[in-house]
Amino acid sequence: MLKLFDNNQAENRIKDLREKIERYNYFYYTKNESLVSDVEFDKILKELEKLEEENPHLKKENSPSKNVGAINLKESKFKKVIHKKPMLSLSNSYNIEDVIAFGERVNKNLENRYSNLEYILELKLDGASISIQYENGVLVKGVTRGDGIEGEDVTDNILAIESIPNYLKEKVDLEVRGEIVLPISQFKKLNESRLENGEDIFANPRNAASGTLRQLDANIVKERGLDAYFYFLVDAEKYDMKTHKESLEYLEKLGLKTTGIAEEITCMDVMKNRIDYWEKEKEKLDYETDGLVLKLNDISLWEEVGYTTKSPRWAIAYKFPAKQVTTLLKDITWQVGRTGKVTPVAELEEVELSGSKVKRASLHNIDEIIRKDIRIGDRVFIEKAAEIIPQVVSSVKDLRTGEEKEVIAPKDCPICNHKLEKEEGLVDLKCVNEDCPAIIQGTIEYFVSRDGMNISGFGSKIVEKMLALNYIKNISDIYKLHEHKEELITLDKMGEKSVEKLLLSIEKSKSRPYGKTLYALGIPFVGKFLGNLLSKKSENINNLEKMTKEELLSIDGVGEKVAESVYSFFRNEKSLNIVNKLKKIGINFSIENKKEEESERKVNENLFGKTFLFTGKLLKFKREEIKDLIESLGGVNSSSVNKKLNYLIVGEDAGSKLKKAQELGTVNILTEDEFIQMIK
Known part of the structure; x- marks a missing residue:
């Protein structure tokens, strides 16, 4: 075995590692504080084990390598389809107390008539949700979750997934819901292949599965080897199913694949053990899972327990803790956006987080930096907010050496050197120089975006290049780019076809609404x-x-x-x-x-001329979608609760608007489901 250190170096390194591990253990078990992430802790522990193996004369019986821890211490290209029944989401919990409280709520809704309610514990897969319809045992339609009300018809791609049967073992009509996943083994092969071909790799199996499912070429779907697991039979009672577990067994009988994991739970106290078990066991699976799902087993009780506007009250999802890692905060840079807002960005020592390499993370604003006492040179915890955006969670103050530097907010714009301003009562610094290159670039990127002029092929890198070449100085110059067609064709990664498509898209944008x-x-x-x-x-x-x-x-x-x-x-x-x-x-x-435009609108007599407002978190609509829908059917969107308001659509966690509407007594209050019935 090749040694990386001589005897003296090895002894010093082993001593250093032992001291670090003992310190980390002390803080973790005694003070309930993590100085490093689990990933980093495991890394140094393995290094210690390896060094001790290479240098047996330096081994010690009380080495932390032997006694781990502290002993005795504690835009869409697919056809849209309306779901026959909405694909509701599940309420999420992040601790065992929430799960226990869920069980208590179920009992309360059932008036405490049952002493030992039975639940089914399943894995929550991390992929792309799908709803599949069979007629007379033949697969006829596959629809993505979409917004829960409307999804995309991806039937051709579903037919290309080998684990989904085209024909059931019985000639029945049914709708079944499940999760499309990319097996981890396939994910690794796919990324290796993409690397060899010089293509960008996928960040994680979930993104790969979702992206593959929405490919226009079904052959790509087949090549990548997607898999599917089913977890829900729609209207199971129609098939004489008494329990959720029976419905899962019925799906398997028909030839539909399930995870095979449906544990019967009658006491919430055992949930902690099952959570602990699956947090470890999930790593052995060939698919990604981000939590557990608990469902009331007796289907006949579901309606009595009921639903919220967002989710069934008879089920809950426990999500495993978000993955956090520690790394070095090397520096802070200040970015300037379209509106002139100046935002601090953490420049990090590269680290892997939730399947992707992270070198930068959000720090929000200077007030947040001060509140968290974050300094340049700190070891910091980072995580992905909602599993998407990396952000700095906290600094590890106990690892400071004294060389760390406090963060000082800039007084001048880092791009144009114009003096920054801070509006009274607001936390953000702003550059108010309209000629700031960063503001100009942001303005152009906003202008060409999908929701704006929808100029395809005009990404941020192209915008940056056009500005650098002085082809554009403001948004109006975009429409002069045809004058530079020959020069554009010669640019790296452009080419004649790309330039022609770009110029065509620019011309087409003139007729945007x-x-x-x-x-x-x-x-x-x-x-x-x-x-x-x-x-x-x-x-x-x-x-x-x-x-x-x-x-x-x-x-x-x-x-x-x-x-x-x-x-x-x-x-x-x-x-x-x-x-x-x-x-x-x-x-x-x-x-x-x-x-003519107004006469062609699909006016709904229930909405025509009526004013609408919504409040709280909506499950079945995005905010802009519901506004567009109301207007397309002849309704009017309002911005406040007043005597002229006809309807208030209430989502989850509704606040002051609901209270005011109730006090007025003249406003009709609707749930999302009631609104859907209204427009039908």
């Missing part, structure tokens, strides 16, 4: 909804430019900040200059054929 162009202009506080609202109220941009603050405020849905922002935007010489250039270019800034 007026509301979209208003959004794309990036007027502060004017998002998709307000862009659409202002376009309808003004009919064309010339009318909007002339509106006074009072006229803007008279529009239901426009508040003080929005009115001030829109009014100021059209009185800013630079903004007006850009808008006038866009007018000359031929950008659509009006609603044409308004009467």
Whole structure:
């Protein structure tokens, strides 16, 4: 065995490792504090074990390598399909107390009539949810979860997954729901192949499964070897199923694959043991699982226990703790966004987190840095917020050497050196220089985005390149890029076809709806909804430019900040200059054929002319989707609870709006399900 150290070096290194491990153990078991992540702890422990193996004369019986721990211490390309029954989500819990409380709520809903309710414990797979319909035993449709109400028809791709039977063993009509996953073994092979071919690798099996399921070529789906596990039979009682476990066994009998894990639980006290067991055991599985699901077994009790607007009350998901790792915070850089907001970003020593390499993480703002007492040179814990965005959670103060540096907020813009400002009552620093290159780049990226002018092929790297070459200086210059066609073709990673597609997309964007162009202009506080609202109220941009603050405020849905922002935007010489250039270019800034457009709307008599507002967390709709739906059916969106409001749609954790509506007594209050019935 090759030794990396001579005897003296090995002895010193072993001593250092033992001291570190003993210290980490002390804090972990005695003070309930983690100085390093589990990953890092395991890494140094293995290094110690290896060194002791290579240097047996340096072994000690009381080495922490032998006594681990402290002993005695504690956009879509697919057809949309409405689900026959909504694909509800499960309420999540992150600790055993929540699970125990769930059991108590179920008993309460059942008036404590049962002494030993039985639950089924299953694995919560981390993949892409799917709903599959069979008619007379033949697979006829596969639909993604989508927003729970509407999904994408991916039937061709479902047929390409070998583990999903095209024909059931019985000629029955049914709908079954499950999870599409990419086995970990297949994931590794896929990434190895992509590396060899010079392609970007997938961050994790879940992303790979979801991305593969939405491929337009079913052959790709077949090649990648997706798998599927089913966990729910829709309307199981129709098939004389008495329990959830029976329904799972029935699915297996029909030839549908389940995980085979359906543990019967009658006492919530055993849940802690099962959680501990599966947190370890899940690592042996060939698919990703991010938690456990507990369901009331007796199907006949489900309706009595009931549902929230978001999820069934007879089931709960326990999610395993988010993975955290520790790493070195090497430096902090300050990024400038489209609005001039200056944000601190942690520059980290590269580390693997939840299946991806992380070198940067969010620090939010200077106040947050001060609150958490984070310094340059600290060892820090990082995690992915909602498993997506890496963020710095905390610093490990007990590992400080004294060489760490306090973070000082910049006084000048890191891009243009203009003096930064901080609005009263707000925490964010801002660059107010309209000519700041970072603001210009952000403005252009926002303008060309899908929700704005939808210019495909115009990503951030292309924007950066166009600015560097001085081909564009503002958003109006985008429409002059055809003058540089020959030069663009010669650029790296462009080519004739790419350039032609880009220029075609630019030309096509001129006819974007007026509301979209208003959004794309990036007027502060004017998002998709307000862009659409202002376009309808003004009919064309010339009318909007002339509106006074009072006229803007008279529009239901426009508040003080929005009115001030829109009014100021059209009185800013630079903004007006850009808008006038866009007018000359031929950008659509009006609603044409308004009467014809309104006559073609699918007006719903229950909604026509009525005002709507929603509050709380909506499960079945995204905020912009429900607003668009209301308007498309003849309704009007409101921004506040008042006597003119007809309906308030209430989601989970509704707050002051619900209370005010109840106090008024004139507002009809609807759940999402009631709203869905209303529009049907």
